[in-house]
Each structure stands twice: as structure tokens, then as C-alpha cells.
Amino acid sequence: MSSTPSDALIRISDVKHAYRTDAGPLPVLDGFSVEVPEGAFTAVVGPSGCGKSTLTRLIAGLLFPDEGDVILHGEKVTSPRNTVGMAFQNPVLLEWRTILDNVCLPLEIVPNDLSRKQRNDRGYELLAMVGLQGFEDKKPSELSGGMRQRASLCRALAHRPDVLILDEPFGALDAFTREDLWQIMHELRHNEAFTCLLITHDLRESVFLADQVVVMSGRPAKTQYVLDVPFGRERVLDDLYTPEATQMLLDLRHQIQVAQGRPLEELEHEPGDPEPGAGEPGS
Amino acid sequence: MSSKQRFATPIIALVIFALLWEFLVWINDWPNYVMASPSDLGPAFYKFRWLFLEFGWDTLWRTVAGLMLAIAFGVVVGMIMGFSRTMREALYPLLVGFNAIPKATVVPVVALLLVGQHNLNTVLLAFMISFFPITVSISIGLSTLEPEYRDILLSLGASRLTIFRKIALPKTLPEFFGALKVAVTLAFIGTNLMEIVEPHGRGLGHLFDSGKISADYPLMFAVLIALAVMGIGLYYVVVILEKIFAGWAERQES
Known part of the structure; x- marks a missing residue:
């Protein structure tokens, strides 16, 4: 999936960012670039502490780069934009609100002329999409971790954002719940129009969900490697067990090792082979 | 159950x-000058029933007024300390230092400062002794708000006020009510301290004092019991308010 700069909805070019600390500036991003075409799904992976969360805050307009540009829709980000939706590892649902009221929260803040009923209908629609129908009036404490995370995804999408930023949203879930949520992510993508940037440390997740996987180098992070995932939009978990998926995962694994500054132990695998097997997309 | x-x-x-x-x-x-028994209390209450009602009311409203003042002050200062790290660092030592001063020693100071203002200085003492837990709970509640909560709303373009109203305030309520339960009993101590140490001729503290002077021991015990009953009453008022406004924080019994 190649893209010219003009059709990229999220364009981050040569971004540099440092945190001020008592011991002097701590650079976290240095020369990081990524482009996400409209409607595409990009995953960003990298060793821990490499500035992945800084990246989400830059796109959300909660933080501004020291150098370089963060551009959404061809416009430089200078303040938070309410066309962005966010979800984190911690679902941060408001415990005193029902699930429905939690999901509808963005509609209370983003200016719109929806009636109370229309807002609620939007909430019902999203909750049904993620399989939470019947839980609208429950409190977050009555739901399991996976269900809370689904509600959190619904909230991120309530105001129909065109950009969805996911910061390790499935990181705290058990393996099977996580796989359920991957499937739900595909369904949401099928029903809602958004361009997604997913931060994750799970390589299988990145390959299963994304059209493009970007590997960040160790801190200060720059773009180290970009992998295009040749699968189509319709994916099943079995696709992850095909030889081409395995080859992609191995490539990513090696790139992470490089990012971590560790030597590759299996040199016979020809590290850094940039092109994964050019087979047909899995079905 | x-x-x-x-x-x-x-x-x-x-x-x-x-x-x-x-x-x-x-x-x-x-003998009842060592320890009055519960059966002595009935006659004591009956004998002084009108004084109990009148002075009980004095003590109650002064305590509640002191509490209201403590809530207003505690919420405002707690908010300032919760949102500003600098203010938190500046004010904490002052608050802790003030709280460490035994309030009995403050009684003559306040009494001299506001000489003759019996109601006001009693209310002030109830306030002084009870604002600390409220201030601390609000400031901790606000300063420990997970950044993701803030980010969710900030990224949508919400104002600081909206974030306070929609998230910070409700999220702090359980801690606030926990502190208020402590403050209620403290406020009674404050009121009575003033009423006993600096007698103004009103309030249950005064009734206790006159019991002491006239060696009416059952009366002294009856006052203590009356104070306990009022404390319990006010405590449950707070419990009811907590159930209404922060009932969501209560874990379901299974």
C-alpha cells in the first residue's frame, strides 16, 4: 500500500520531541515519521519506553513537537481536535455513569445538534456492534475487563472521529479476550469510517489488525522499519498461522531486537530481509 | 442481610x-460520683429536659455551621492544592502545622480575638478542628486523578471547568464523604471544647460544666450521651448523603 503525501490523513514528518527533566532534556522522538492514508490502519511497535505514548499525545494535540510536523487532513495540529477519538490500555470509564452514558460522553462535549435520544441511539448502535447489547444500563464495575475495553472503544468512536488513536488498548487483557477484541476491531472498521493508529507491543496484533506496521527504534525513536501487510480487510485468526504471516512476524521480531540494541541470535534467517513473501492475501 | x-x-x-x-x-x-449507670440517666434527662433541648440545639447548629464552613474552605483550598503542585507544596506544611496545634490552646486565643462573639467563636473552633481532613481528601482526590481521564476529555477540546465538573468532582466524592464522616465527629469536639473551656452560658458544653460545678454526676454523663447521640445522628445524615451522591462507589454485597 503506497501513498503519496497528499492522500495521507495522518502525516508525521521528522518529529523531534524531548521532555524537560532535572537532568536536562530527555529526547524521546528524534526523526520519527509515519504516514497513514485515509481509511488505513497503521500499527506502531517498538521496545518499551521508546516514546510510543508520546506519539499518541502528539497526534491528539495534547503535546507539540519541538521540531517537525504533525499534520491531520493537511492541517498542522496546534490544539486538540474533536475529530480524534482515543482509547488507552486503562479503559478509564466513569464508574458513576452507566455504560451507555459513558459511551455517549464525547457527544456531551463535542458540539453537535443531536437530541438526547439521538445521542443514546448512537450509543446503542455502537454497543450492539461490539456485542454489549443488554449492558447499556450496567455500571462499569459490573463488567469484565474485556467488556469494559469494548465500551471504551465505543466511547472513542461515539462522535464519529475520523482519526482513532489506540494506545495499547488490549495490553491488559488475557490472550483469548484479546483475540475476541481483534475481531471486534475488524467489525468496527467495517462499519465505521476511521483512520487508525494503533500503538502496541504485540506483534501478532499488529500483523492481524494493520495494513502497515511501523517499527520504532530505541529511544530517541526514529522510524526504523516499515512493513506492509499484504492481507485484505477480511481476516481470520488462522491467517496468523500462514507461512507469510510467520515470515512477517519473524521480520518484525528481528527489527525489535535491533531496536532494543541486541544482537540477532539466529543469523541463518537473514536478518532484515525487507520484503515478506509476496504471496496472495490470506482469506 | x-x-x-x-x-x-x-x-x-x-x-x-x-x-x-x-x-x-x-x-x-x-456510687454515681465515680460512675453513673444508665438507669441514672433517665431521671437526669427528664429533670433537665428543656435545657437539653435548648442547649442541644445550640450545640447542634454551631457544629453544623462550623462544618459548613469547613466544607466550603476545605473544598476551595483542596481544589487549589489539587490542581497546582506549587500551591500543594506551599500549603501542606502550613496546614499540617496548624492541625498539629492542640485546639484547646486555641480556645483562649479565639475567645480574646473575638471577645463576646460567643456563637462566632464556637463555630470557628468547630471549623478549625474539622477542615483538615476535608482539605486533604479533596486535594489528594484531585491530584491523583489518572492522566488518561483528563486526556480523554482534553483531546475532545473540553475546558478545565468541564473536566472538573464531569470527572474530577464526581470522582473525588467518595473520598470527600469519607473525610466528612471524620470531620463530623471532630466538629462536635471543637464546639464542646469552646463551650466547656470558655463557658458562654449556652450549649451542651455549658450544661456539662454546670453539672460539674453542682456535682450532678448523672447530668454530666447524660450530656456525654446526648453528644454521642447527636454525633451518631449527624454521622448518619452524612451516610445518607453519601448514598445519594456517591452510592456508585459502594461495592455490591455478594
């Missing part, structure tokens, strides 16, 4: 407590 049981349990505990007390006085054969 059924609601009938929940109501009966504390009452049964009270009756057992009174019986044990009566038994202890009886077995030791204590």
Missing part, C-alpha cells in the same frame, strides 16, 4: 452495651 436485620443489629448492640455498663456499676457498687 435483610433491612430489618440491618436496623436491629446496632440497636441490639446498644442494649447489650447499656446492660454491661449497668452490670459493671452494680457489681462494683460504684
Whole structure:
């Protein structure tokens, strides 16, 4: 999936960012670039502490780069934009609100002329999409971790954002719940129009969900490697067990090792082979 | 536990407590100037029933007024400290230092400062002794708000005020009510300290003092019991308010 700069909805070019600390500036991003075409799904992976969360805050307009540009829709980000939706590892649902009221929260803040009923209908629609129908009036404490995370995804999408930023949203879930949520992510993508940037440390997740996987180098992070995932939009978990998926995962694994500054132990695998097997997309 | 049981349990505990007390006085054969027994209290209450009502009301409204002041002050200062790290660092030592001063020593200072203003200085003492837990709970509640909560709303373009109203305030309520329960009992101590140490001729503290002067020991005990009953009453008012406004924080019994 190649893209010219003009059709990229999220364009981050040569971004540099440092945190001020008592011991002097701590650079976290240095020369990081990524482009996400409209409607595409990009995953960003990298060793821990490499500035992945800084990246989400830059796109959300909660933080501004020291150098370089963060551009959404061809416009430089200078303040938070309410066309962005966010979800984190911690679902941060408001415990005193029902699930429905939690999901509808963005509609209370983003200016719109929806009636109370229309807002609620939007909430019902999203909750049904993620399989939470019947839980609208429950409190977050009555739901399991996976269900809370689904509600959190619904909230991120309530105001129909065109950009969805996911910061390790499935990181705290058990393996099977996580796989359920991957499937739900595909369904949401099928029903809602958004361009997604997913931060994750799970390589299988990145390959299963994304059209493009970007590997960040160790801190200060720059773009180290970009992998295009040749699968189509319709994916099943079995696709992850095909030889081409395995080859992609191995490539990513090696790139992470490089990012971590560790030597590759299996040199016979020809590290850094940039092109994964050019087979047909899995079905 | 059924609601009938929940109501009966504390009452049964009270009756057992009174019986044990009566038994202890009886077995030791204590005269009532050593320890009055529960059976002495009835006559004492009856004898001074109008004074109990009048002075009880004095003590109650002064305590509640002091509490209101403590809530207003505690919420405002707690918000300032919760949102500004600099203010937190600046104000904490002052607050802790003030709280460490025994309030009995403050009584003459306040009494001299506001000489003659009996109601005002009693209310002030109730306030001084009870604002600390409220201030600390609000400031901690606000300063420990997970950044993701803030980010969710900030990224949508919400104002600081909206974030406070929609998230910070409701999220702090359980801590606030926890502190208020402590503050209620403290405020009674403050009111009575002023009423006893600097007698103004009003309030249950004064009634206690006159019991002491006239060697009416059952009266002194009756005052203590009246204070305890008022404390329990006000405490449950807070519990009810907590259920209404922060009931979501209560874990379901399983």
C-alpha cells in the first residue's frame, strides 16, 4: 500500500520531541515519521519506553513537537481536535455513569445538534456492534475487563472521529479476550469510517489488525522499519498461522531486537530481509 | 442481610452495651460520683429536659455551621492544592502545622480575638478542628486523578471547568464523604471544647460544666450521651448523603 503525501490523513514528518527533566532534556522522538492514508490502519511497535505514548499525545494535540510536523487532513495540529477519538490500555470509564452514558460522553462535549435520544441511539448502535447489547444500563464495575475495553472503544468512536488513536488498548487483557477484541476491531472498521493508529507491543496484533506496521527504534525513536501487510480487510485468526504471516512476524521480531540494541541470535534467517513473501492475501 | 436485620443489629448492640455498663456499676457498687449507670440517666434527662433541648440545639447548629464552613474552605483550598503542585507544596506544611496545634490552646486565643462573639467563636473552633481532613481528601482526590481521564476529555477540546465538573468532582466524592464522616465527629469536639473551656452560658458544653460545678454526676454523663447521640445522628445524615451522591462507589454485597 503506497501513498503519496497528499492522500495521507495522518502525516508525521521528522518529529523531534524531548521532555524537560532535572537532568536536562530527555529526547524521546528524534526523526520519527509515519504516514497513514485515509481509511488505513497503521500499527506502531517498538521496545518499551521508546516514546510510543508520546506519539499518541502528539497526534491528539495534547503535546507539540519541538521540531517537525504533525499534520491531520493537511492541517498542522496546534490544539486538540474533536475529530480524534482515543482509547488507552486503562479503559478509564466513569464508574458513576452507566455504560451507555459513558459511551455517549464525547457527544456531551463535542458540539453537535443531536437530541438526547439521538445521542443514546448512537450509543446503542455502537454497543450492539461490539456485542454489549443488554449492558447499556450496567455500571462499569459490573463488567469484565474485556467488556469494559469494548465500551471504551465505543466511547472513542461515539462522535464519529475520523482519526482513532489506540494506545495499547488490549495490553491488559488475557490472550483469548484479546483475540475476541481483534475481531471486534475488524467489525468496527467495517462499519465505521476511521483512520487508525494503533500503538502496541504485540506483534501478532499488529500483523492481524494493520495494513502497515511501523517499527520504532530505541529511544530517541526514529522510524526504523516499515512493513506492509499484504492481507485484505477480511481476516481470520488462522491467517496468523500462514507461512507469510510467520515470515512477517519473524521480520518484525528481528527489527525489535535491533531496536532494543541486541544482537540477532539466529543469523541463518537473514536478518532484515525487507520484503515478506509476496504471496496472495490470506482469506 | 435483610433491612430489618440491618436496623436491629446496632440497636441490639446498644442494649447489650447499656446492660454491661449497668452490670459493671452494680457489681462494683460504684456510687454515681465515680460512675453513673444508665438507669441514672433517665431521671437526669427528664429533670433537665428543656435545657437539653435548648442547649442541644445550640450545640447542634454551631457544629453544623462550623462544618459548613469547613466544607466550603476545605473544598476551595483542596481544589487549589489539587490542581497546582506549587500551591500543594506551599500549603501542606502550613496546614499540617496548624492541625498539629492542640485546639484547646486555641480556645483562649479565639475567645480574646473575638471577645463576646460567643456563637462566632464556637463555630470557628468547630471549623478549625474539622477542615483538615476535608482539605486533604479533596486535594489528594484531585491530584491523583489518572492522566488518561483528563486526556480523554482534553483531546475532545473540553475546558478545565468541564473536566472538573464531569470527572474530577464526581470522582473525588467518595473520598470527600469519607473525610466528612471524620470531620463530623471532630466538629462536635471543637464546639464542646469552646463551650466547656470558655463557658458562654449556652450549649451542651455549658450544661456539662454546670453539672460539674453542682456535682450532678448523672447530668454530666447524660450530656456525654446526648453528644454521642447527636454525633451518631449527624454521622448518619452524612451516610445518607453519601448514598445519594456517591452510592456508585459502594461495592455490591455478594
